[in-house]
Amino acid sequence: xxxxxxxxxxxxxxxxxxxxxxxxxxxxxxxxxxxxxxxxxxxxxxxxxxxxxxxxxxxxxxxxxxxxxxxxxxxxxxxxxxxxxxxxxxxxxxxxxxxxxxxxxxxxxxxxxxxxxxxxxxxxxxxxxxxxxxxxxxxxxxxxxxxxxxxxxxxxxxxxxxxxxxxxxxxxxxxxxxxxxxxxxxxxxxxxxxxxxxxxxxxxxxxxxxxxxxxxxxxxxxxxxxxxxxxxxxxxxxxxxxxxxxxxxxxxxxxxxxxxxxxxxxxxxxxxxxxxxxxxxxxxxxxxxxxxxxxxxxxxxxxxxxxxxxxxxxxxxxxxxxxxxxxxxxxxxxxxxxxxxxxxxxxxxxxxxxxxxxxxxxxxxxxxxxxxxxxxxxxxxxxxxxxxxxxxxxxxxxxxxxxxxxxxxxxxxxxxxxxxxxxxxxxxxxxxxxxxxxxx
Numbered sequence: 001x002x003x004x005x006x007x008x009x010x011x012x013x014x015x016x017x018x019x020x021x022x023x024x025x026x027x028x029x030x031x032x033x034x035x036x037x038x039x040x041x042x043x044x045x046x047x048x049x050x051x052x053x054x055x056x057x058x059x060x061x062x063x064x065x066x067x068x069x070x071x072x073x074x075x076x077x078x079x080x081x082x083x084x085x086x087x088x089x090x091x092x093x094x095x096x097x098x099x100x101x102x103x104x105x106x107x108x109x110x111x112x113x114x115x116x117x118x119x120x121x122x123x124x125x126x127x128x129x130x131x132x133x134x135x136x137x138x139x140x141x142x143x144x145x146x147x148x149x150x151x152x153x154x155x156x157x158x159x160x161x162x163x164x165x166x167x168x169x170x171x172x173x174x175x176x177x178x179x180x181x182x183x184x185x186x187x188x189x190x191x192x193x194x195x196x197x198x199x200x201x202x203x204x205x206x207x208x209x210x211x212x213x214x215x216x217x218x219x220x221x222x223x224x225x226x227x228x229x230x231x232x233x234x235x236x237x238x239x240x241x242x243x244x245x246x247x248x249x250x251x252x253x254x255x256x257x258x259x260x261x262x263x264x265x266x267x268x269x270x271x272x273x274x275x276x277x278x279x280x281x282x283x284x285x286x287x288x289x290x291x292x293x294x295x296x297x298x299x300x301x302x303x304x305x306x307x308x309x310x311x312x313x314x315x316x317x318x319x320x321x322x323x324x325x326x327x328x329x330x331x332x333x334x335x336x337x338x339x340x341x342x343x344x345x346x347x348x349x350x351x352x353x354x355x356x357x358x359x360x361x362x363x364x365x366x367x368x369x370x371x372x373x374x375x376x377x378x379x380x381x382x383x384x385x386x387x388x389x390x391x392x393x394x395x396x397x398x399x400x401x402x403x404x405x406x407x408x409x410x411x412x413x414x415x416x417x418x419x420x421x422x423x424x425x426x427x428x429x430x431x432x433x434x435x436x437x438x439x440x
Contacts, residue, residue, distance in 0.1 A: 048233040051114050052175040056338065056391075057384040059115045063391045063418075064088070064155075065383075066105070066113045066122075072097060073105040075113060075120070075157065078391065078418060078436050085418075085439040088120075088157040102157030115155075116178050122151040122160075125173035148172040150183070150214065163214045172212075175230050177238055183212040184238060184275060186225055203250055209240075211275065222278055228271075232296035234316055238273040239296050240280070243288065264289040270301060270314070284314050284321075297337045304334055304344070311344060311360065325360050325367055332356075336382055341427060343370060345379060353377040359427060372429040380426075383418075390426050394419040394433055 057063060063078040074096055075088040087096050087103040094101050105111060105122070112123040125148050148171050153160040166172050169189055176185030188207040207226045212219040228242040244267040252259040268291050270284040284301065294303035300315045302324070311324045311334075327344060335343030340362045348355030354377055357370045372380045374395040384391040397415035404410050419433035 046117070046180050048177050048179045048236055048238075049116060050175065050177055050230070050232050051116070053112060056382055057115050058386075059384070060386040063384045064113055064115055064120055066111050073111055074101075074103040075105070075122070076103070076439065080386070080389070080391070080420060083420075083434065084437045087439065088155075090156055090158065102153065102160060112174050114174075118155065120153050120155060120157075122153070123172070123174070124149045125171055150212075152214070164212055164217050164219070166219075172210075177230060177233055179275075181214045183214055184222075185210065185212070185230065186228070187219070187221075209238075209273070222275070223273070223280070231270075231301075234272060234296075234299065238275065240271045240273055241294070242269045242271060243267070244269055264292070264306065268294075272316075283316060283319070293334045295334055295337055297342075302334065302337065302342060304332060307331060311342070324362070325365055328356060328358070335379060338382060338385065339423065343379070345370075348377075354379050368427075370427075370429055372426060372431060380421075380431075382426075385423075389420045389422055389434075392419055392421055392426070392433075393417075394431075394435075 062080050065076055065078075066073050067076045076085055077088050078085050087094070087101070089096055089101050089103040091101065096103055098104060105124075112125055114121050114123075147168055148164075148166040149162060150164040150172075151160055152163050164172075164183075166187060170187050171190070172185055172187050174185075176183055178184075186207050187210045188204050190204045192203075204226065207224070207228070209222045209225045209228070210219045211222055225240070225242065227245065228240050230238060231241050232239040243263070245262060246266050247262050249259060249262060252262065264287075266288050268286055268288045269282050271280050271282050273280045290305040290308075291301075291303045292306045294301055296302075299317055300313055302311060302313050304311055304327070307330045309327045309330045309332075311327060312321060313324050314321045329346060332344045332346045335345055335357075337343075341359050342362060343357065343359050345357035346355045347353065354373055357373075357379065358367050359370045360367045370379075374380055376396060376398065378396070381393040382390045383393055393416060395417040396413050397417065398411040399414045401409050401411050415438075418436040418438075420436070421431075421433055425432045
């Protein structure tokens with residue numbers, strides 16, 4: 001069984017309300033949001049697209065995302081031409097706080113939004129049966145989640161429709177793969193148990209690779225995958241990573257050291273799954289600690305092993321492994337891989353502030369120092385990309401430090417500054433930002 005141990009240190013940082021705006025349809029038209037009715041399309045047609053909350057959106061005119069406005073969530077849009085943020089709503093004088101607004105969502109947890117084929121898809125993935133939460137005063141409460149749901153809507157927020165309800169007590173979440181009107185992902189069941197102190201263990205009891213027909217709302221189980229995850233697509237096949245544990249990871253209780261040793265000495269398998277034949281092929285196997293930090297990109301996997309100073313690559317085409325670059329120090333982390341460049345960095349403290357950081361050009365294997373950080377000493381995160389620019393989270397704004405009920409020091413995120421930056425400036429670590437205006 002797959003297991004993760006979560007130590008509750010305090011309440012999660014809350015993004016402050018940045019305001020409400022008036023946005024009639026005519027104004028949205030000026031912001032390059034196409035007003036087209038999205039048809040159902042053809043099942044299984046087109047190229048596969050990997051969908052992840054850590055990979056940039058490829059919509060060229062702007063960036064869609066979900067903003068947490070305390071007890072509700074809203075779908076927002078940053079327009080690259082106007083440099084403004086708007087609610088994805090075309091109703092004059094709308095307060096954006098009820099279901100009559102197309103941008104509004106009453107789901108308050110784990111919402112995920114993504115763009116695909118000129119439509120927006122909205123996923124509520126908070127449901128998985130029983131869940132446990134802790135208030136700021138340390139009060140533990142149990143809640144029962146509702147099934148995961150998928151909605152689809154036009155880019156202006158109109159014609160929102162529900163496409164899929166997962167079975168009761170199950171959860172569907174990113175990452176997944178879309179091809180036409182078929183979605184591939186893992187559907188799982190889990191349980192949450194309380195351990196010693198304020199420690200909780202979430203155990204996945206069942207996990208199936210499924211294909212979901214978004215036209216009919218029906219799904220088909222393709223294979224078991226209790227310890228498997230999607231990491232990409234390759235030649236119209238799903239790329240899957242799977243851990244082959246030495247011992248059942250659920251057998252260690254609160255002994256995190258034993259759990260870690262079991263994980264690091266277990267075997268990681270990289271597989272291809274053919275959705276047409278339902279057959280899989282193992283391409284690569286390695287002990288987990290030798291492939292600890294790993295990402296798929298284009299035609300293979302890039303990885304850094306535990307305590308290793310090498311960035312390595314396994315090529316799916318040639319079935320060969322090579323060292324791409326010797327790194328300045330061991331225990332560096334893999335960052336974003338985009339436009340044939342890969343970021344590597346090291347933390348300088350337990351607060352995840354960034355120390356040494358570099359980027360490697362995968363075309364010529366040259367490595368250069370990278371120093372584009374915000375005022376909090378975090379790397380500037382790429383959220384979206386078009387031909388000329390990256391859309392980035394330029395800075396997170398933190399509130400005052402306070403002490404939680406658990407006795408820990410914490411700061412809440414009270415705002416975020418976004419910007420466009422030319423790709424050349426980003427890689428040159430030049431903070432020539434084109435600032436975006438938040439909604440008011």
